[in-house]
Amino acid sequence: MAVRFEQIQDCQQTNARLGRLHTPHGTIETPIFMPVGTLATVKTMSPEELKAIGSQIILANTYHLYLRPGHEIVREAGGLHTFMNWNRPILTDSGGFQVFSLSKLRKITEEGVSFRSHLSGEPLFLGPEQAMEIQNALGSDIAMAFDECAPYPADREYVRQSAERTVRWLKRCKEAHQRTDSQALFGIVQGGMYPDLRVENAKAIVDLDLPGYAIGGLSVGESKEQMYEMISHTTPYLPKDKPRYLMGVGSPDALIRGVMLGIDMFDCVLPTRIARNGTAMTSQGRLVVKKAEYARDFTSLDPECDCYTCTKYTRAYIRHLVKADETFGLRLISYHNLHFLLQLMTKVREAIRNKQLPEFANRFLTQYYGSDE
Ligand SMILES: COC(=O)c1ccc(CCNc2nc3cc4nc(N)[nH]c(=O)c4cc3[nH]2)cc1
Numbered sequence: 001m002a003v004r005f006e007q008i009q010d011c012q013q014t015n016a017r018l019g020r021l022h023t024p025h026g027t028i029e030t031p032i033f034m035p036v037g038t039l040a041t042v043k044t045m046s047p048e049e050l051k052a053i054g055s056q057i058i059l060a061n062t063y064h065l066y067l068r069p070g071h072e073i074v075r076e077a078g079g080l081h082t083f084m085n086w087n088r089p090i091l092t093d094s095g096g097f098q099v100f101s102l103s104k105l106r107k108i109t110e111e112g113v114s115f116r117s118h119l120s121g122e123p124l125f126l127g128p129e130q131a132m133e134i135q136n137a138l139g140s141d142i143a144m145a146f147d148e149c150a151p152y153p154a155d156r157e158y159v160r161q162s163a164e165r166t167v168r169w170l171k172r173c174k175e176a177h178q179r180t181d182s183q184a185l186f187g188i189v190q191g192g193m194y195p196d197l198r199v200e201n202a203k204a205i206v207d208l209d210l211p212g213y214a215i216g217g218l219s220v221g222e223s224k225e226q227m228y229e230m231i232s233h234t235t236p237y238l239p240k241d242k243p244r245y246l247m248g249v250g251s252p253d254a255l256i257r258g259v260m261l262g263i264d265m266f267d268c269v270l271p272t273r274i275a276r277n278g279t280a281m282t283s284q285g286r287l288v289v290k291k292a293e294y295a296r297d298f299t300s301l302d303p304e305c306d307c308y309t310c311t312k313y314t315r316a317y318i319r320h321l322v323k324a325d326e327t328f329g330l331r332l333i334s335y336h337n338l339h340f341l342l343q344l345m346t347k348v349r350e351a352i353r354n355k356q357l358p359e360f361a362n363r364f365l366t367q368y369y370g371s372d373e
C-alpha cells in the first residue's frame with residue numbers, strides 16, 4: 001500500500017485529530033501544511049532550507065511541469081524527487097484547477113479539457129488518463145485525481161453536471177493509475193456552494209475506496225464562512241481513518257479553523273506569494289516591511305520567532321533589500337513566512353496532544369488578528 005494513515009489522538013472539544021501519514025518517502029505528522037513548489041521549487045528556497053524549517057512534504061503541479069520542462073524530461077531525470085533533489089514526500093496536484101485558472105480558450109468535454117498553453121499558446125489537452133500518465137512520470141507519492149474545480153459563483157445545474165463528471169473522471173483516473181504500490185491516488189470532492197451536492201459527491205467519491213480524499217472547489221473567492229460551511233457538510237461523509245486534504249488553504253485562521261473541522265492536510269501559495277510584495281506573517285499579524293516606519297527599525301520581523309531571518313536580520317535591513325528589489329529580501333521573508341506556518345502547525349499538533357486546542361486557537365487568533373476582528 002503506497003500510503004497509510006494512522007489516527008493517533010482525537011480532540012474532545014473539536015473534530016481535530018493527530019495523525020501519521022506513512023508514505024514511500026517518509027512519515028508525515030498531521031495536521032500538516034504543505035509548502036507549494038509549483039515548478040519543482042518552493043520559490044527561492046533550497047531543499048536544505050525547507051528541511052531546516054521542518055517541511056515534511058511539498059506540493060508540485062502537473063499542469064506547470066507538463067508545459068515546462070515537460071514530464072518526459074522529469075521521467076528521464078529519474079522522477080521529480082531526483083530532479084529537484086527532494087527526498088521527502090511530494091504531492092502533485094492534477095491540473096484540474098490550474099488548467100481552469102491559468103489557461104485561455106479552454107473547452108471541456110466528457111473526454112477532458114482542450115486549452116492553449118498560457119506560455120506558448122500552443123493547443124494542448126488534459127484528461128484523466130493524461131494527468132495520471134504525467135503524475136506517473138513525476139513519481140509523486142500522492143497523485144490528485146483530475147477534476148473540474150467549478151468556477152465561483154456557478155449555478156446549481158452547472159455544478160451538479162460538473163461534479164458528476166468529476167466522479168466519472170475519477171473512475172478513469174483509478175483505471176489509468178499505474179504505480180499503485182508506490183503512489184497513492186486521492187479523490188477530490190466537488191459540489192460548489194451547494195450542501196446537498198457536496199454530500200452527494202462525497203458519497204460517490206468515497207465509494208471508490210481511495211487512500212485519501214481532498215475537498216476541492218473551495219478557496220475560489222467564496223467567503224470564509226461559506227468555505228467552513230461547505231467543509232462541515234462534507235467531512236462527516238469522509239472516512240475518519242483516511243486523510244482529509246483541503247486544497248488551496250491557507251491563511252493562519254483558515255488553517256486553525258480547518259483543523260478544528262477535521263482537516264489533516266493543507267497547501268497554499270500564500271507564504272511565498274505575499275513575500276513577493278514584502279509582506280510577512282508575524283505573531284502580531286501581517287507586517288508590510290516596505291513601510292517607511294520600519295526604515296530605522298532594528299528589531300526582527302517577529303519578536304516571537306527564532307528562525308534564521310528573525311535571529312540574524314532586522315526590519316530595516318529587509319526593508320532596504322525589498323525596496324532595492326534585492327532577491328535576498330524575498331528569500332528572507334519567504335523563509336520566515338514558511339517557517340511561521342510550519343511552526344503554527346507544530347503548535348497546533350502540540351495543542352491537540354495537550355487537549356488545549358480551543359484555548360490555543362483563541363490566544364493565537366486574538367494576537368494575530370487583534371481582538372476587534
Ligand atoms: C496571495 O495569495 C494568493 O496569491 C493566493 C492565490 C490563490 C489562492 C487560492 C488557491 N485555492 C485553491 N487551490 C486549489 C487547487 C485545486 N486543485 C484541484 N485539483 N481541484 C480543486 O478543486 C482545487 C481547488 C483549489 N482552490 C490563495 C491565495
Ligand SMILES: [Zn+2]
Pocket residue numbers: 301302305306307308309310311336339
Ligand atoms: Zn522568523
